[in-house]
Amino acid sequence: MDEIAVLGVGMHPWGKWGRNFTEYGVAAARDALADAGVDYADVGFVSGAVTVRCGYPGYVAGSTFARALGFTGAQLASSYSACASGATALQVARGQILSGACDVALVVGADTTPKGFLAPNAGDRPDDIDWLRFHLVGATNPVYFGLHARRRMDLYGATTDDFAMVKVKNSRHGAHNPNARFTKEYGLDDVRNSPVVSDPLRLLDICATSDGGAAMVVSSMEWAHSHGHRDAVRVAGISTVSPTYPDPVIDLPYLAADSAADPSAPLVGFKESIGARAYDEAGLGPDDVDVAEVYDLSSAMELDWYEQLGFCGAGEAERLLRDGDTAVGGRLPVNPSGGLGAFGEAVPAQAIAQVCELTWQLRGAAGARQVDGARVGITVNQGLFGHGSSVIVRR
Template sequence: MAGTAYIIGVGMTRFEKPETRDWQYWDMAKEAGGAALADAGIGYDAVEQVPVGYCYQASTAGQRAVYELGLTGVPVYNVNNNCATGSTALMMARQFVASGLNDCVLALGFEKMKRGALGAGADGGARGGATDVGGASSPVARHYGVMAAAHGFEMTPPTAQIFGNAAREHMARHGTTAEQLAMVGAKNHRHSAHNPYAQFRDVYTVEEILAARTVHRPLTKLQCSPTSDGAAAAVVVSERFVRAHGLAARAVEIAGQAMTTDTEESFATGSCIDVVGAPMSRAAARRAYEASGLGIEDVDVIELHDCFSINELLTYEALGMCAEGESGKLVADGATTYGGRWVVNPSGGLISKGHPLGATGLAQAAELVWQLRGTAGERQVPGARVGLAHNIGLGGAAVVTLLRR
């Protein structure tokens, strides 16, 4: 890309249990999008294009949501990339700006979900569930087919099952323990206690997490992300726009960004670790580091896709934070919380902050912008200058974004 893109405004709603509040998806979008515009100090009339991410609503729901912000006739793009939808919308906004096509783009993501575990059926397909695992009708049938061949298929939520089986593989290969998996949940619940936007703000001990209801062994309920309602947004602009409007004080640079999809490596080994996205995450991280000139050693704060506790451990390895098999020790040593080498998921992550699919990636960006501006309040990471966001969806897509202040 010829130019540099900056985030000058972010906003989000509180993430909530579905049906908690009597609102529609366009109400969420108005709240989050309006907050992002207010944070940027601009009006909607400055926005030239709007990529809008969601998985559960009907076609052109993006337009219906954006119309609450203004009726200016600008192009609206409806984006669906499973759990990586929000970061995909952000990446589109960056591409529009960095290419020189636009000076100001609003990336918006939202989701209004149903209560209960995500799994089979039409709605479950939004996050990777299969109506008939292995059936041709499911876009992720190949992924679940790999799991079924190695582990069989049980009557537990499909996404918990495929990630739970990845955890079993990691435990068998590397000696990772159930306690180390629970430490991820304990850390992220502890972090969320200071996040007013988080769906859950309760703190749990490792013992309480291990004693919670098992969803799919070894994963318990407190190690699994919930269904959530919510929205998030970011205003992405060019350097020219920053200068013209005197916005340097609030601008955060998108220093590098990359998206990858599945390759043969995802399926060739027959491993759930690979089929849930570890190869994609490694490749996306490598490309983002190359694009930015930064490495994991430069990063201070990380928001990553902890849809299940095992995925946080897998992502440590994919990002180069530790060698393969050493992620359990990394979390046990306190390297990924306050006082450690990095602070991972200061927001509480998906496990505790919540996971409205279309909003998740943009909420990660919002948290990092607040951290890099030094405005994150009680959860502020001291001296944070570089942040990394990792967002992944089965089917598949992995997006890694590096932000720099």
């Protein structure tokens, strides 16, 4: 797959600000444009990432951001793919650039989140699986995180302290990130003493919902070279694959997983397949990765990703964590930004924010959380309805 250049990145700090999402997106976009040194008039395509929730006005994100920045006649699109929305918006922009439809694109995602559990829209919808799981079972998102964490304990002997150590590590990273919402450094006892939400996971194991905005200015390699960006970070692979039937692992928002009773059906792990596609596009593998931003919707989920991205074998993630391999200063730092544990989730911004962090890391501009000599980074995320994404950047 041909590469595109990341000319600039920007973020509005995460928090619980309660303001219109447009404000965060515009602030992030202006930061990204300034970082890129690109004139907004040169942006030929604005690619917005969307969230869909409770009649929330983010349905038309591409247009909303573009109008707030000032309409220029640039082409527009809005992408929704749950937690992967930001990566899809980037992928749409890449398609526009590589097809020659534009030289420079602006990718923006921003969210304002309600308090408490994310829940489906009001009204009775017995044909909507996302409604059914809440109504019939009370299966909130953390219920699925709890199921996977318990399963990990049973399969691999993981402990609740292992999960807590992920939070402790990421909070240490996040303390150095001016865009993070939670910058307190937590100790093991803080996690152990926080209330249980979905057994075995505690409040500090589970990511909050946040407001925030993230943006990227991307261009063709030719445009980057001819405008002085000779050593820009490049996007080498983007994956937004769907699961492959049959997927026997239960995941949100479903009431049942696929049946694995048919012995002739090949079993392809969904979460493994997300990273595999990105590696394939980039022509790289796990051994090439210097730094990763993975979706720690729960602390336990971060450990799953070590294995699903091929950083270690099944059941070996706890060892990587305990040995300090995945802390900044270790062999393969994971979530140097502080991850979702330090940010909370701003759904349509989050996959873009992951790439922003890797861009800073690859430029050597990440300050006290810098991963020394990082040249290749990978993101991975996953959300509702079989959506997931992975982006590989290199320099």
